[in-house]
Amino acid sequence: MVEMVNRPYASAFEAFAVKNPDVLCLSADLTSSCEIDGFRDRHPDQFLSLGMAEQNMMSFAGGLGLAGYRPFLHSFGVFLYRRPYDQLMASVAYPRRKVRLMGFLPGITTPGGMTHQAIEDVAVMRSIPNMSILETGDATEVESICEAADSIDGPVYCRVLRGSIPRLFDTPIRVGEMRELALGADVLVVTSGIATEEALRARDALSNAGVSIRHLHIHTIKPFNEQALLDHIGSVSKGVVVLENHVITGGVGSLVAEIMADNGVGKPLVRLGLNDTYAHGGSRGYLMKHYGLDAGALVRGIERIIGASTGIDEEALASARVDAVHSAVKAEAL
Amino acid sequence: MRNKRSTEEVALGIRRRVFEHSMRNNGGYLSQACSAAEQLAFLYNEALNLGEPVLPAVPKPFAGVPSADNPDYVTGAGYNGPFEPQYDRLFIAPAHYALVAYATLIETGRMDAEGLEMFNKDGSSVEMIGAEHSPGMEVHNGTLGIGLSTGAGLAFGRKRRGDTGEVCVFMSDGEVQEGQTWEAVQAAAHHGIDNLWALMDVNDQQCDGAMDSVMEVRDIKAKFSAFGAVCVEIDAHDLGAMRQAKDEPHKGQPLIILARSSPTKGMSFLQKRFPRLHYVRFKSEEERADMNKSIAAELGIEPVELEAH
Numbered sequence: 227m228v229e230m231v232n233r234p235y236a237s238a239f240e241a242f243a244v245k246n247p248d249v250l251c252l253s254a255d256l257t258s259s260c261e262i263d264g265f266r267d268r269h270p271d272q273f274l275s276l277g278m279a280e281q282n283m284m285s286f287a288g289g290l291g292l293a294g295y296r297p298f299l300h301s302f303g304v305f306l307y308r309r310p311y312d313q314l315m316a317s318v319a320y321p322r323r324k325v326r327l328m329g330f331l332p333g334i335t336t337p338g339g340m341t342h343q344a345i346e347d348v349a350v351m352r353s354i355p356n357m358s359i360l361e362t363g364d365a366t367e368v369e370s371i372c373e374a375a376d377s378i379d380g381p382v383y384c385r386v387l388r389g390s391i392p393r394l395f396d397t398p399i400r401v402g403e404m405r406e407l408a409l410g411a412d413v414l415v416v417t418s419g420i421a422t423e424e425a426l427r428a429r430d431a432l433s434n435a436g437v438s439i440r441h442l443h444i445h446t447i448k449p450f451n452e453q454a455l456l457d458h459i460g461s462v463s464k465g466v467v468v469l470e471n472h473v474i475t476g477g478v479g480s481l482v483a484e485i486m487a488d489n490g491v492g493k494p495l496v497r498l499g500l501n502d503t504y505a506h507g508g509s510r511g512y513l514m515k516h517y518g519l520d521a522g523a524l525v526r527g528i529e530r531i532i533g534a535s536t537g538i539d540e541e542a543l544a545s546a547r548v549d550a551v552h553s554a555v556k557a558e559a560l
Numbered sequence: 561m562r563n564k565r566s567t568e569e570v571a572l573g574i575r576r577r578v579f580e581h582s583m584r585n586n587g588g589y590l591s592q593a594c595s596a597a598e599q600l601a602f603l604y605n606e607a608l609n610l611g612e613p614v615l616p617a618v619p620k621p622f623a624g625v626p627s628a629d630n631p632d633y634v635t636g637a638g639y640n641g642p643f644e645p646q647y648d649r650l651f652i653a654p655a656h657y658a659l660v661a662y663a664t665l666i667e668t669g670r671m672d673a674e675g676l677e678m679f680n681k682d683g684s685s686v687e688m689i690g691a692e693h694s695p696g697m698e699v700h701n702g703t704l705g706i707g708l709s710t711g712a713g714l715a716f717g718r719k720r721r722g723d724t725g726e727v728c729v730f731m732s733d734g735e736v737q738e739g740q741t742w743e744a745v746q747a748a749a750h751h752g753i754d755n756l757w758a759l760m761d762v763n764d765q766q767c768d769g770a771m772d773s774v775m776e777v778r779d780i781k782a783k784f785s786a787f788g789a790v791c792v793e794i795d796a797h798d799l800g801a802m803r804q805a806k807d808e809p810h811k812g813q814p815l816i817i818l819a820r821s822s823p824t825k826g827m828s829f830l831q832k833r834f835p836r837l838h839y840v841r842f843k844s845e846e847e848r849a850d851m852n853k854s855i856a857a858e859l860g861i862e863p864v865e866l867e868a869h
Contacts, residue, residue, distance in 0.1 A: 274716075274751070275750075276747055277743075277746070277747065277750070279740075279743035279746070279747065281705070281706075281709070281739065281740040281743055282709040282712075282740055282743030282744045282747050283747075284709075285706045285709030285710045285713065285740070285744075286709045286710070286712055286713035286716070286744070286747060287713060288699070288709075288710050288713060289699075289709070289710040289711060289712060289713020289714035289715070289716070289717065290713040290714070290716065290717045291713075292698075292699065292710070292713070292714050292717070293713070293714050293716075293717025293718055293720075293721065294717065294721075295717050295720075312703050312706075313703075313706055313709070313740070316699075316700040316701075316702070316703055316706055317699070317700070317706055317709070317710050320625070320626060320692065320700055321626055321635075321692060321699065321700070322626045322627075322628075355625075355627065356626065356627060356628070379628065380628065
């Protein structure tokens with residue numbers, strides 16, 4: 227069975243921050259919700275509470291950056307870019323301050339509904355000059371997100387998973403790269419974040435149905451290795467499916483579409499994610515199924531590319547969950 | 561470099577220079593020079609410990625925006641002296657006061673008068689709304705309300721490092737309409753950021769007119785005190801009061817000096833424009849000539865030689 231890791235961010239941030247005295251831990255009243263309560267209690271000198279006041283926190287962080295510190299801002303993703311967007315632009319992004327935005331609850335990974343769901347954050351952040359974007363898809367990536375973010379010379383926005391998280395990979399995030407999880411020849415599947423686990427669920431069923439999948443996991447959304455993507459697209463015969471925990475406008479699907487269009491790649495592309503809609507409150511499983519973000523939606527997308535039914539039903543996908551996942555790690559070494 | 565001239569002389573020089581520039585360029589931020597001349601003169605000429613400028617007296621052209629592949633990018637901070645632990649830093653939060661701030665740099669010997677000729681010219685770093693790369697501007701502040709937060713962050717960081725230099729934010733009173741200002745004060749007070757102080761030009765004016773008509777802000781001294789600052793209210797044109805206010809003890813708290821100013825001080829002619837003083841343009845050649853004559857006389861200079869339009 228796949229290993230589940232509990233609260234990997236908590237220990238990873240603490241281990242990282244204590245080694246880096248110029249890293250300051252900033253919180254906007256979501257300290258335990260962002261798994262930094264233990265850090266606050268054990269390292270109060272490196273912790274700064276800024277209250278429910280994200281506009282000030284953002285510009286304050288810009289000032290800390292000017293003073294040579296590397297603040298890690300902890301909040302739910304939505305609260306790091308929706309209200310303080312102007313402050314993010316003027317105080318952080320423009321001057322390229324080394325401010326690390328640790329955004330929890332990406333997409334529909336919260337039952338909190340619209341106000342808590344960062345469904346367009348990638349689109350917003352992609353359009354900001356100087357901004358980098360990382361996204362975590364498993365426990366190992368959460369464990370390595372601090373090092374990866376702090377290696378970036380400028381501001382970075384991270385979609386961070388919290389709570390109990392599966393371990394899918396055994397190597398840390400390497401900024402600017404992508405994970406090659408399968409190297410099949412029919413359809414290229416591009417996933418990020420929690421969508422990757424869904425694609426892994428579908429893989430055996432697709433293989434049994436005779437569909438050969440090439441699967442990329444994206445943890446670095448910006449900067450992006452365009453040529454690597456083009457090479458993978460060139461290696462499949464049918465087309466590309468992107469599945470992401472985000473609106474399909476401006477996210478990874480748009481990124482892939484732009485690269486294909488810019489380079490005159492004339493292959494079919496299916497983008498799966500929230501399609502011009504908000505979500506509402508509910509469990510992750512319910513929301514992923516309801517809004518077409520799960521393994522079943524991916525299979526239907528692949529069927530659109532190949533123009534045929536695979537015969538894979540929900541039952542097949544449910545039974546496929548996910549004892550083969552750890553073998554996906556091995557796929558990295560292909 | 562400091563105190564070659566009295567602060568009164570510098571203040572008069574700022575008004576004269578902004579007036580002359582505005583007459584030649586068919587308008588400008590005259591009112592801000594009226595209200596803030598003593599304040600900016602005070603900051604640069606005596607209150608701040610800045611050190612010699614480290615950027616050329618004649619500003620270089622705009623060198624591009626910050627990006628990973630633009631090593632030429634510089635901010636305008638160097639006109640306020642080197643970024644070293646013992647020196648103070650100054651943020652001009654209302655970036656539209658840039659013309660007044662540039663005039664102050666010239667009057668205190670930090671920039672050549674030639675620098676003002678580049679004001680609002682394409683390709684120049686001497687921008688109309690002071691940008692991060694404009695002389696004397698250290699960070700972007702064009703959005704009102706972000707200056708005090710950035711100052712608080714920098715001050716916290718500097719205090720943590722043991723720097724002796726303080727952080728000063730020159731503010732405008734319209735900024736109290738922004739929620740972020742109050743977030744910043746409460747954070748600075750909560751974290752005991754007492755190497756931070758602000759001088760606020762309280763001229764009761766904003767873009768749409770008199771503040772009371774746009775958005776009543778009530779007793780801001782009481783509000784600043786309630787949010788945790790030490791707050792002192794003075795006459796903005798009384799340098800003795802300003803000096804005394806700067807010396808107000810504020811251990812463990814930020815200091816906010818509310819400088820109650822006249823938006824037409826030294827240029828009484830502008831009272832005819834009240835309450836629309838945010839940016840003064842001439843309505844006619846006749847008005848321009850009248851203004852030229854009247855304000856020049858009040859400032860004790862000859863009228864500006866004007867080219868016909």
